[in-house]
Amino acid sequence: MSDPHAVVAALAAQLADASQAATGVRVGVRDDVLTERARLLGLGEPGAVSANGACRMIRARDGWLAVNLPRESDLEAVPAWIAGDLDAEPWAAIAAAAADADAEALVEDAQLLGLPVARVGAIDGATPEPPVIRMAAGAPRRRDRLRVLDLSSLWAGPLCGALLAQGGAEVIKIESASRPDTLAQSSPAFFERLNGAKTCLALDFADPGERAGLVAEASRADVLITGARPRAFGPLGLRPETLFAANPGLVWVAVTGYGWDGPLRDRVAFGDDAAAAGGLVRWTAEGPRFLGDALADPLTGVAAAAGAFRALAAGGAVIVDAAMARTAAGVAAQMTAEAVA
Numbered sequence: 001m002s003d004p005h006a007v008v009a010a011l012a013a014q015l016a017d018a019s020q021a022a023t024g025v026r027v028g029v030r031d032d033v034l035t036e037r038a039r040l041l042g043l044g045e046p047g048a049v050s051a052n053g054a055c056r057m058i059r060a061r062d063g064w065l066a067v068n069l070p071r072e073s074d075l076e077a078v079p080a081w082i083a084g085d086l087d088a089e090p091w092a093a094i095a096a097a098a099a100d101a102d103a104e105a106l107v108e109d110a111q112l113l114g115l116p117v118a119r120v121g122a123i124d125g126a127t128p129e130p131p132v133i134r135m136a137a138g139a140p141r142r143r144d145r146l147r148v149l150d151l152s153s154l155w156a157g158p159l160c161g162a163l164l165a166q167g168g169a170e171v172i173k174i175e176s177a178s179r180p181d182t183l184a185q186s187s188p189a190f191f192e193r194l195n196g197a198k199t200c201l202a203l204d205f206a207d208p209g210e211r212a213g214l215v216a217e218a219s220r221a222d223v224l225i226t227g228a229r230p231r232a233f234g235p236l237g238l239r240p241e242t243l244f245a246a247n248p249g250l251v252w253v254a255v256t257g258y259g260w261d262g263p264l265r266d267r268v269a270f271g272d273d274a275a276a277a278g279g280l281v282r283w284t285a286e287g288p289r290f291l292g293d294a295l296a297d298p299l300t301g302v303a304a305a306a307g308a309f310r311a312l313a314a315g316g317a318v319i320v321d322a323a324m325a326r327t328a329a330g331v332a333a334q335m336t337a338e339a340v341a
Contacts, residue, residue: 004280004295006338007331008034011128011302018309019167023146027167027309029302037155038293040190046290055272057120057288058095060103064288066276067094068116077113081106116257116268118277118325120288123258125278125329128299130307130322133260135240138315139249141222145170146312149217150198152227153181155271155294156324157255158194159301161225164308165197169223174214177202211237219246222316223308225253229266240319249316253308255300259323269324271297278328280335295331296324303327 012029019027030036037043043051050056055068069075069090079086082097098106103119110117146169150161153175165171173195175181180202184191203210215237218224224243226233233239244250254260257269258277271294275281280295281288304322311318 004034004291004299004331004335007128007334008299008302010334011299011306014129015163015302015306015309018306018313019163022309022313023167023169025167027163027305029163033159033298033302034292034295036193037187037190037298040193041187043293046292048287048289050272050290051293052272055270055276055290056091056094057276057290058091058098059287060098060101060106063103064120064276065098065103065106066118066120066273066288067098067110068118068270068273070116070270074115077115081110081113081115111267114268116270116273118269118273120276120281121279123277123279123325123329124333125326126333128303128327128330128334130300130303130320130327132307132311132318132320134318135244135252136248136250136317138317139247141249141312141316142220143222146222147220148172148223148225149174149221150225151175152225152255154183154227155194155297156300156304156322157225157227157253158183159298160253160255160304160308160322161198162194163302163305164223164225167309171198172217173198173200174217175200175202177204178206205236214238215243218243218250221247221250222312223251223253225255225304225308227255229256229268230254230260231266244317251308251311251316251318251320253304253320253322255304255322255324257323258325260319260321269296271295271324274300274324275328277325278330279332280328281332296328299331300324300327303330 054070148171258264274296307320
């Protein structure tokens, strides 16, 4: 397997071509796009443990798992997952429980509890380019300057929005007033890098009037970027069929863990476990090791932005299905092909 930076260079070239076709501006990608977060947060080198320490490779009876516990609620759900108590060192209890259990059963049980756990290499993909789902007939662009509504948080979606802003788009970042983007607190410098060129607004999604305002904004946007699973949007009034009927030229960039459609659509994922699910790991005699810091996030952000520009040039009316695990699988496949060539 070769270096993921080589695949990033190819993705960057696709992004530049796509942005020029859509807007006349060639958008570039920073050379440190895969490593910038680790540098800004002072993270260590990944191995069997991810760079941020939240995700670990765990061996099951018939395969390897990437177990991610980035939130306090994840740790609280572990006893129900492994059917046992946790001592002072939870990872030892997880490893002991997994050793005699079926990997796929562990993944399914974890997902029922909302835990981001993935079987290493479970997802296939031939290319990092996200597929599109046709939703309407399309419509002419309403304005010269693109208007983008960014409802995403953390890394992949905000990076996509930042790249669209670099292409000259007006990007409005909207977040929940009660659940703001945690990146602003954990790494203000990185948050500024991803969101500094955007107008940031906080809305109370429990307020019917503010939800109606959100729907109205989405109905006027050229691009909508989201980073939640599909089931999250109905309560907000952002039902795809209704939204595309009102805005037939829309490009909806849907960043998810495992895709907009299909049996895995409701699975939760973060960058490290999604990368492992796609097989984007380094294999050693002791088992799989993480290749970098949450690689599925920046790779999906770049691929999603290129997909958004391609969709805009083609008239919109699509969901750009930017699944992190599938993107990682596509990158892994290309790296393997380059190594063999």
